[in-house]
Amino acid sequence: MSQLEQLRAVMGRAGVDALWISDAANVRYLSGFTSGKDGKVLVTPQGETLYTDARYTVQAGQESRVPTFIARPPATLEHAAPGLAGLRVGFEAESLTVAELEQLRAYWPQATLVGTAGLLSELRMVKTPGEVQAVRDAQALADRVFAQVRPMIRAGVRELDVALEIESLLRRAGAESAFEIIVASGPRGAMPHGVASDRVIGDGELVTVDMGARLNGYNSDMTRTVAVGTPSPEMARVYRAVLEAEEAAVRAVRPGVSGADLDALARGILTGHGLGEAFAHSLGHGVGLMVHEGPSLRGSSEDVLRPGMIVTVEPGAYLPDVGGVRIEDLVLVTDDGFEVLSRSEKETV
Numbered sequence: 001m002s003q004l005e006q007l008r009a010v011m012g013r014a015g016v017d018a019l020w021i022s023d024a025a026n027v028r029y030l031s032g033f034t035s036g037k038d039g040k041v042l043v044t045p046q047g048e049t050l051y052t053d054a055r056y057t058v059q060a061g062q063e064s065r066v067p068t069f070i071a072r073p074p075a076t077l078e079h080a081a082p083g084l085a086g087l088r089v090g091f092e093a094e095s096l097t098v099a100e101l102e103q104l105r106a107y108w109p110q111a112t113l114v115g116t117a118g119l120l121s122e123l124r125m126v127k128t129p130g131e132v133q134a135v136r137d138a139q140a141l142a143d144r145v146f147a148q149v150r151p152m153i154r155a156g157v158r159e160l161d162v163a164l165e166i167e168s169l170l171r172r173a174g175a176e177s178a179f180e181i182i183v184a185s186g187p188r189g190a191m192p193h194g195v196a197s198d199r200v201i202g203d204g205e206l207v208t209v210d211m212g213a214r215l216n217g218y219n220s221d222m223t224r225t226v227a228v229g230t231p232s233p234e235m236a237r238v239y240r241a242v243l244e245a246e247e248a249a250v251r252a253v254r255p256g257v258s259g260a261d262l263d264a265l266a267r268g269i270l271t272g273h274g275l276g277e278a279f280a281h282s283l284g285h286g287v288g289l290m291v292h293e294g295p296s297l298r299g300s301s302e303d304v305l306r307p308g309m310i311v312t313v314e315p316g317a318y319l320p321d322v323g324g325v326r327i328e329d330l331v332l333v334t335d336d337g338f339e340v341l342s343r344s345e346k347e348t349v
């Protein structure tokens with residue numbers, strides 16, 4: 001089934017006849033148009049239309065898999081109105097402003113507008129073979145860049161110079177950083193989102209580097225914690241505990257296992273090492289057009305893994321004023337288990 005056919009099935013279950021898609025990643029997913037933030041897609045019983053404006057006439061002509069109508073709002077809404085009379089029209093409640101909703105109400109008075117959530121996220125969780133290849137390519141680039149940068153992570157170097165080098169290598173390769181690069185050394189390692197600062201890395205410290213490439217619209221995500229010199233016995237113990245939890249959770253990835261079970265597995269191992277409280281976030285998340293998307297690997301998640309999903313497995317332990325460790329792999333769920341897409345070496349501490 002094509003993505004659009006699957007979406008129509010999901011729309012049927014949600015009780016909507018048509019869907020106005022405003023989320024940029026969803027617009028790209030359905031149409032192939034890469035400037036999704038300047039486009040909308042309308043799916044109706046008659047067909048699909050990409051709406052964008054004249055700045056994108058050529059680009060949309062080259063990229064879009066669905067027929068395109070070039071106009072700015074409200075002409076777009078006027079164009080769509082006749083086909084929507086009497087229909088239940090879904091809109092994406094999480095990506096439409098109140099002002100935009102009022103505009104839909106004003107221009108589509110004969111439609112019944114219905115807020116929807118997560119219809120496309122559900123589909124996007126399972127990647128097509130083309131999407132898997134795109135994430136694979138992004139991760140392979142991130143691995144190459146990490147290997148190039150690894151030798152410069154040493155005492156006397158500023159965190160932000162490490163981040164700048166990563167960013168610059170990604171850009172020269174035609175990609176960009178998927179998110180603000182995390183380089184957290186020594187006590188800064190206790191911050192799960194410790195983006196690179198002007199701190200100078202010291203001898204005997206652990207340094208957490210969390211980086212991703214965005215290539216052709218698709219993201220990767222990987223973390224390595226590296227040792228500069230010899231870390232303290234306490235941090236070496238924490239490192240080994242996190243590595244044990246990470247490897248066990250990766251090995252447990254397979255179709256049918258739930259995100260909650262994987263989170264519990266890793267958390268249980270860290271708790272056994274007295275680090276349960278120090279694991280201050282969820283185990284992982286899906287990765288694709290967005291760095292953070294479904295499925296969710298957290299205690300409260302109801303998501304169950306299926307072949308074609310790509311998830312991060314990233315336990316961590318954070319000790320305020322002392323330091324932290326996170327180790328993260330990007331993992332593809334296969335028909336009978338898993339494949340680790342991130343290949344960068346892990347430290348033996």
Ligand SMILES: CSCC[C@H](N)C(=O)N1CCC[C@H]1C(=O)O
Nearest residue numbers: 179192193210221222281291328
């Ligand atoms: C700001 S993007 C962060 C990417 C990172 N790999 C990541 O997803 N996390 C780091 C800490 C936990 C997890 C998160 O939920 O943000």
